[in-house]
Amino acid sequence: MGNHCEGGEVPGQTFDRMLGFLKKPVVVTAEINLSLVALTVVGLMSRLWGLSYPRAVVFDEVYYGQFVSLYMKRIFFVDDSGPPLGHMLLALGGYLGGFDGNFLWNRIGAEYSTNVPVCSLRFLPALAGALCIPLAYQILVELRFSHCAALGAALLILLENSLITQSRFMLLESILIFFILLAVLSYLKFYNLQRHSSFSGRWWFWLLLSGVACSCAVGVKYMGLFTYMLLLVIAGLHFWHMLGDQNLSNVSLVCHFLARGLTLLIIPVATYLSFFYVHLTLLYRSGPHDQIMTSAFQASLEGGLARITQGQPLEVAYGSQITLRNVLGKPMQCWLHSHTNTYPIRYENGRGSSHQQQVTCYPFKDVNNWWIVKDPGMQQLVVSNPPRPVRHGHIVQLVHGITTRYLNTHDVAAPLSPHSQEVSCYIDYNISMPAQNLWRVEIVNRESDTDVWKTILSEVRFVHVNTSAVLKLSGASLPEWGYRQLEVVGEKLSKGYHQSMVWNVEEHRYGKSQEQKEREVELHSPTRMDISKNLSFMAKFTELQWKILTLKNEDTEHKYSSSALDWITMDTNIAYWLHPTSGAQIHLLGNVCTWASANVAAVVYTCLSLWYLIRRRRKIYDIPEDAWQLWVSAGQICVGGWVVNYLPFFLMEKTLFLYHYLPALTFQILLIPIVLQHLSDHLCRSLLSKSMFSALTVAWFSSVCFAYRTFSPVTYGEPLSVAELKDLRWKDSWNILIRKQGH
Amino acid sequence: SMPAAGGGRAGSGPLRQRGARRPQGAPPVSALASRAPAGWRAALGLVTLLSFASRFHRLPEPPHVCWDETHFGKMGSYYINRTFFFDVHPPLGKMLIGLAGYLSGYDGTFPFQKPGDRYEQHNYMGMRGFCAFLGSCLVPFAYLTVLELSKSLPAALLTAFILIFDTGCITLSQYILLDPILMFFLMGAVLSMVKCNSCADRPFSASWWLWLSLTGVNLAGAMGVKFVGLFVVLLVGLNTIYNLWDLLGNLSLSLVMFGKHFLARVLCLILLPLTLYVAMFAVHFAVLNKSGPGDGFFSSAFQSQLIGNNLHNVSIPEHLAYGSVVTMKNLRMAGGYLHSHWHLYPEGVGARQQQVTAYLHKDLNNLWIIKKHDSDTADLLDSSSPVEFVRHGDIIRLEHKETSRNLHSHQHEAPLTRKHFQVTGYGINGTGDSNDFWRIEVVGRRAGKLIKVLRSKIRLTHVATGCILGSSGKTLPKWGWEQVEVTCTPYVKETPNSLWNFEDHINPKLPNISLDVLKPSFVEILLESHMVMIRGNSGLKPKDNEVTSKPWHWPINYQGLRFSGVNETDYRVYLLGNPVVWWLNLFTIGLYLLIAISTAVVLKRGVQLTSEHKGELSRVVLRGGGQVALGWLLHYLPFFMMGRVLYFHHYFPAMLFSSMLTGKYWMLGEGEAETRTENCAVLDGHFNSSHSFYLFHPLSYGMIGPMASDPSSPMAGLRWMDSWEF
Numbered sequence A: 001m002g003n004h005c006e007g008g009e010v011p012g013q014t015f016d017r018m019l020g021f022l023k024k025p026v027v028v029t030a031e032i033n034l035s036l037v038a039l040t041v042v043g044l045m046s047r048l049w050g051l052s053y054p055r056a057v058v059f060d061e062v063y064y065g066q067f068v069s070l071y072m073k074r075i076f077f078v079d080d081s082g083p084p085l086g087h088m089l090l091a092l093g094g095y096l097g098g099f100d101g102n103f104l105w106n107r108i109g110a111e112y113s114t115n116v117p118v119c120s121l122r123f124l125p126a127l128a129g130a131l132c133i134p135l136a137y138q139i140l141v142e143l144r145f146s147h148c149a150a151l152g153a154a155l156l157i158l159l160e161n162s163l164i165t166q167s168r169f170m171l172l173e174s175i176l177i178f179f180i181l182l183a184v185l186s187y188l189k190f191y192n193l194q195r196h197s198s199f200s201g202r203w204w205f206w207l208l209l210s211g212v213a214c215s216c217a218v219g220v221k222y223m224g225l226f227t228y229m230l231l232l233v234i235a236g237l238h239f240w241h242m243l244g245d246q247n248l249s250n251v252s253l254v255c256h257f258l259a260r261g262l263t264l265l266i267i268p269v270a271t272y273l274s275f276f277y278v279h280l281t282l283l284y285r286s287g288p289h290d291q292i293m294t295s296a297f298q299a300s301l302e303g304g305l306a307r308i309t310q311g312q313p314l315e316v317a318y319g320s321q322i323t324l325r326n327v328l329g330k331p332m333q334c335w336l337h338s339h340t341n342t343y344p345i346r347y348e349n350g351r352g353s354s355h356q357q358q359v360t361c362y363p364f365k366d367v368n369n370w371w372i373v374k375d376p377g378m379q380q381l382v383v384s385n386p387p388r389p390v391r392h393g394h395i396v397q398l399v400h401g402i403t404t405r406y407l408n409t410h411d412v413a414a415p416l417s418p419h420s421q422e423v424s425c426y427i428d429y430n431i432s433m434p435a436q437n438l439w440r441v442e443i444v445n446r447e448s449d450t451d452v453w454k455t456i457l458s459e460v461r462f463v464h465v466n467t468s469a470v471l472k473l474s475g476a477s478l479p480e481w482g483y484r485q486l487e488v489v490g491e492k493l494s495k496g497y498h499q500s501m502v503w504n505v506e507e508h509r510y511g512k513s514q515e516q517k518e519r520e521v522e523l524h525s526p527t528r529m530d531i532s533k534n535l536s537f538m539a540k541f542t543e544l545q546w547k548i549l550t551l552k553n554e555d556t557e558h559k560y561s562s563s564a565l566d567w568i569t570m571d572t573n574i575a576y577w578l579h580p581t582s583g584a585q586i587h588l589l590g591n592v593c594t595w596a597s598a599n600v601a602a603v604v605y606t607c608l609s610l611w612y613l614i615r616r617r618r619k620i621y622d623i624p625e626d627a628w629q630l631w632v633s634a635g636q637i638c639v640g641g642w643v644v645n646y647l648p649f650f651l652m653e654k655t656l657f658l659y660h661y662l663p664a665l666t667f668q669i670l671l672i673p674i675v676l677q678h679l680s681d682h683l684c685r686s687l688l689s690k691s692m693f694s695a696l697t698v699a700w701f702s703s704v705c706f707a708y709r710t711f712s713p714v715t716y717g718e719p720l721s722v723a724e725l726k727d728l729r730w731k732d733s734w735n736i737l738i739r740k741q742g743h
Numbered sequence B: 001s002m003p004a005a006g007g008g009r010a011g012s013g014p015l016r017q018r019g020a021r022r023p024q025g026a027p028p029v030s031a032l033a034s035r036a037p038a039g040w041r042a043a044l045g046l047v048t049l050l051s052f053a054s055r056f057h058r059l060p061e062p063p064h065v066c067w068d069e070t071h072f073g074k075m076g077s078y079y080i081n082r083t084f085f086f087d088v089h090p091p092l093g094k095m096l097i098g099l100a101g102y103l104s105g106y107d108g109t110f111p112f113q114k115p116g117d118r119y120e121q122h123n124y125m126g127m128r129g130f131c132a133f134l135g136s137c138l139v140p141f142a143y144l145t146v147l148e149l150s151k152s153l154p155a156a157l158l159t160a161f162i163l164i165f166d167t168g169c170i171t172l173s174q175y176i177l178l179d180p181i182l183m184f185f186l187m188g189a190v191l192s193m194v195k196c197n198s199c200a201d202r203p204f205s206a207s208w209w210l211w212l213s214l215t216g217v218n219l220a221g222a223m224g225v226k227f228v229g230l231f232v233v234l235l236v237g238l239n240t241i242y243n244l245w246d247l248l249g250n251l252s253l254s255l256v257m258f259g260k261h262f263l264a265r266v267l268c269l270i271l272l273p274l275t276l277y278v279a280m281f282a283v284h285f286a287v288l289n290k291s292g293p294g295d296g297f298f299s300s301a302f303q304s305q306l307i308g309n310n311l312h313n314v315s316i317p318e319h320l321a322y323g324s325v326v327t328m329k330n331l332r333m334a335g336g337y338l339h340s341h342w343h344l345y346p347e348g349v350g351a352r353q354q355q356v357t358a359y360l361h362k363d364l365n366n367l368w369i370i371k372k373h374d375s376d377t378a379d380l381l382d383s384s385s386p387v388e389f390v391r392h393g394d395i396i397r398l399e400h401k402e403t404s405r406n407l408h409s410h411q412h413e414a415p416l417t418r419k420h421f422q423v424t425g426y427g428i429n430g431t432g433d434s435n436d437f438w439r440i441e442v443v444g445r446r447a448g449k450l451i452k453v454l455r456s457k458i459r460l461t462h463v464a465t466g467c468i469l470g471s472s473g474k475t476l477p478k479w480g481w482e483q484v485e486v487t488c489t490p491y492v493k494e495t496p497n498s499l500w501n502f503e504d505h506i507n508p509k510l511p512n513i514s515l516d517v518l519k520p521s522f523v524e525i526l527l528e529s530h531m532v533m534i535r536g537n538s539g540l541k542p543k544d545n546e547v548t549s550k551p552w553h554w555p556i557n558y559q560g561l562r563f564s565g566v567n568e569t570d571y572r573v574y575l576l577g578n579p580v581v582w583w584l585n586l587f588t589i590g591l592y593l594l595i596a597i598s599t600a601v602v603l604k605r606g607v608q609l610t611s612e613h614k615g616e617l618s619r620v621v622l623r624g625g626g627q628v629a630l631g632w633l634l635h636y637l638p639f640f641m642m643g644r645v646l647y648f649h650h651y652f653p654a655m656l657f658s659s660m661l662t663g664k665y666w667m668l669g670e671g672e673a674e675t676r677t678e679n680c681a682v683l684d685g686h687f688n689s690s691h692s693f694y695l696f697h698p699l700s701y702g703m704i705g706p707m708a709s710d711p712s713s714p715m716a717g718l719r720w721m722d723s724w725e726f
Helices: A015-022 A034-048 A061-072 A085-096 A118-142 A147-158 A161-167 A173-194 A201-220 A224-243 A250-282 A295-299 A305-309 A516-524 A537-550 A564-568 A592-617 A625-650 A658-683 A687-716 A722-728 B013-020 B028-034 B040-056 B069-081 B092-103 B125-150 B153-164 B167-173 B179-201 B206-225 B227-249 B255-287 B522-538 B579-605 B611-641 B648-666 B675-696
Strands: A003-007 A028-032 A320-326 A335-342 A357-362 A370-374 A395-400 A407-413 A421-425 A439-443 A460-464 A470-477 A486-491 A503-510 A574-578 A585-588 B315-317 B325-330 B337-344 B354-359 B368-372 B395-400 B406-413 B421-426 B438-442 B458-462 B468-475 B484-489 B500-506 B512-514 B561-564 B573-575
Touching (some): A034 A147, A034 A161, A061 A085, A085 A118, A118 A161, A118 A173, A118 A658, A147 A658, A161 A585, A161 A687, A173 A224, A173 A625, A201 A224, A224 A625, A224 B579, A295 A305, A295 A537, A395 A407, A460 A503, A564 A625, A564 A658, A592 A625, A658 A687, A687 A722, B040 B125, B092 B206, B125 B153, B125 B167, B125 B179, B125 B611, B125 B648, B153 B675, B167 B648, B179 B206, B227 B255, B227 B611, B255 B522, B579 B611
Antiparallel strands (some): A320 A503, A357 A486, A395 A439, A421 A486, A460 A470, A574 A585, B315 B512, B325 B337, B325 B368, B337 B354, B354 B421, B421 B484
């Protein structure tokens, strides 16, 4: 960073120039900003020093670690916490360190076995965390603040305990912050080149880097989206100002617009897609989260369902033996099921039932999940030759394979959802309750009205012919008499499309047995198939992305969860790790002094801006115009960055932790030197007050250093005595673990 | 009467200056725009008449409870019977329904149990008529607003006809619902705001004050009906900030004058609505003074105010002492009393000890005796010994009065919330072990303070494990008599789940005081009821397997709402917008965005235009249209972020704005060269909307007979979208 190599050879010039090196010696002048280099080195030291300590699972490593292991074993998984780039980068560390994935990530504090390359697993986040320091420096320089202010920003980031803690473990926030800062920096570089050298190579480079860094940030965590949006808005504003520039021709404006659209919209989307492409290419084996995905997706993975479905007949025909899976997959994946038990004559609440055979949805593979598609006009239960495929709109009967009873529904209230109809397998009790077992097949994702019902691919609704009720999974689980299986009902008031009413064929074979005995044997035997199906990448991507976004984990309570309001004042901390015997512990705990000053800076910035704005409205100009422009653009980035990365958390309903605040905090810290320099430049008029101010700043900075020193034991996990630990508990709400002494 | 429209519109400074620079013999465009169109009064009369006719037509049909009438009609009855109830919306709308019912002679005896119940002899027309009246006012309000914004009679007429002929607006206005009331105040606020903007050139005149304060009054009304009223408050707020910013930039205005402007707005738009809003709550609590179904949602202190509640007019000892017999109520909404009974946890659920649950009803098994942790309290009950009060931070034991077992917890997992610890009753005749010790703490107090009945929020910390006694809110299975689970949570968090208060308190040695002393102040009641409402609102979550309406469905009129009737023989009413109108609205929004963006770009690029054109473009397209489009956005976009259950009818406030935009926009070119084609288009618009209204009117006015999917139905062929179900 910061090494500008200039001179040497300028490419693309005439032959004459190319031979110029014969006349003049080749000179490389390198301008090295030594303070920047020094900062980087110190930063690397602060983040990388003793990286493999503690050699135990620290906090969320227990969570991310399992994904690293799955990457190593190429096993497919779904993580609802975010897109795959972050996980992949962590896995890259493991790959470079030669990790074989064999570690049981089950508890925080567990010792790592010798096959886990702790250092390389933690290296990438730490490196990203360290590089944030020169990035902060550069951002302030590009915002046209002084070297001194830039140095201050870098030092504040360097001495921020919470950022250090978060960088030193296998966690994603430091990578996220790195990409966010990189995106901001490259956008600023691009913007500053704008005036003099539009469309130059460097201009394109920084613009492109900004777009790519944005999509990397989004790819690590969805939080990155906030900064991306901020940059888009700022880019939009800048372009809006360009529109007003009469010196630019319409054509060049269109070119500018297209260049921005390409680099800030299209390329990020493409990059984002490529993360998923790599993710899906890497993970090709079936694994623990298969059942969340549709049958088609599962069939594309090696092992698991694919082993069963490989080579099934594609088109469902009359006489086909099928299992029907509910598409919703909530509360769990399940298949349409029936068994010989009947509905109880009276339910506990006194309502009556039809006392016919139960139809449920069963979450496990079972021979009772098999159904036979029958043509109502014919008796036979085998596939004719050639097979007659079932199409959209056809009327079928569904025969339960083992009991040979017909799927039926009628105007009897369902056991748990009395507003819907009961679904049963019909038993004729001769009580003037006729069979109503005709169902119309409606293929939801059909392309035309003559579409054939296909295995796995077709999503089908079964509409009851007599009552137009739709076969639906209600999601409730039946009481003891129904073996806690899930209730299936006929929904009378079907209000549009919902996945709980849609089913797809998962296992499928053409039935050949005429006799029931033979058929039972056939149903018990595994299916044999002859074609394989492969989903396109886009189909897989859409499904996986949708699942990631909609998968809802149960609201988990956590000891260290906090509310967004606690973060500003740092009323909360997170204990990351505790040594089993000594008092050594690691906490996510910020530099108190920096946090307080950052808050003050934000307040001062807001008040001063309002004051200037109102005064400017009355045509009173307190500061020169260019200083005002600097002030505004710095605020756009720093205050804007803080706001977009912080306020949305008030609307979120998920479990929140202190580390969610770190990206916002980074922006807020950048604001401190900006405000300080502004105060010293424009409000301290006399020399005396300027030197007073500098002295105060130095005093304040030493207090930052002091706070860093004080809390560094819990940042780096140095052993501490009980008394020392008690001294560190500056706030009552902090949860510092103090072991009870024996006496 | 209609204030004369001046040249300066909407109070924008630079534009006004531009307008002032306009030469006297201005081109016809501005001349037309600055005059109030002739005949606007007659047109107003016409649209009002049509509006009332369409809303009151077949109002008594169907004579049974439709859709949400079951809620709001019931709540109206509660006001008439003065019974306390709880609802997630603020009280104004239901109070007005109750008032309308009361004035029209409804006696509040109809139970409104479920949709489809027949009204029989009960007088429901007063309430429906009131809602229909307010719903009818929307049309003239929209007409006047558009007239004011665009100064164009055809534009205003188009808006009015769109609304008159919209089947959705008619249906929504014909029943006992909150929506017509909400939309009345909302449109009232918009109209007054627009009128007030027109008076900007005559600040502090009588009409200016009138419209400004009317805006405030309507804002209070909108907020008082539903919290959705907040969006119109935002709209008015943004408009006010814009105006003030404009005034600030006007250097001819002294700061003192600016201060006056500022204070006038604070007075009319903040203080006045706030006072009215608080006042309607005061009326609400004054009217509802009898115990009813809503009691359980509120705190014990509040319940003591309600006639008929068991806490009303009782007198109990104020401070807790050792030996007292008490009941403890969980502070979560509808939280139960700490309860135990002679039944053990079943095999496999933690330790096989006596169950401890939370129970919502009053029962002898809710009684607990407070004892010291180290000594038995038998001697304390002896009348000769001195009274010893329980203090914040004390370590106590709670003995269940009926079974003489101690409240106990240990490191077994709780029955339902696996991460918490199980709470049991343990010991024989009050003798247990050290796991029976609990530290009693009052939230926000220091050590040594006494503990008050009802008022103190209590936390019970288990001494041995450090966990906190709480109620998870989950219902136990049959073995637990479907009571609510009580656990000991190791997560030290301040939530109402883990807070309790003492409700009953028996101690013969202490003097009783009347609960009136503990009466909560009005401010406390106000805050409490808001907390309860907000929690109730966010509690309305859709279930996983339920089909719900999505915000993107709404503008395309994707799916309606069944108001009444399902089968062929039923009298069916279906809430669905007039598709022609709605799709025209949708199209206009798209077109408006396109035009607004291109206009803005053209102005920014400084394309050579006459200043006249420039002023006109920015005034009509950006300022006036922007205001309406902003209203649409504010009433629509927030729904995308809401987690609660949404319904189609939530879109109707936004639909009002989009109809105004349609009316306004289609008249943009009016007065220019293509007057004739424009007029044709407009006539076409009128014709289309009225014709489609003729086609679809059975949706609102009711239909009997075969469903539309049946070819013999009169509505056959009108199911243009598969998702419509009529």
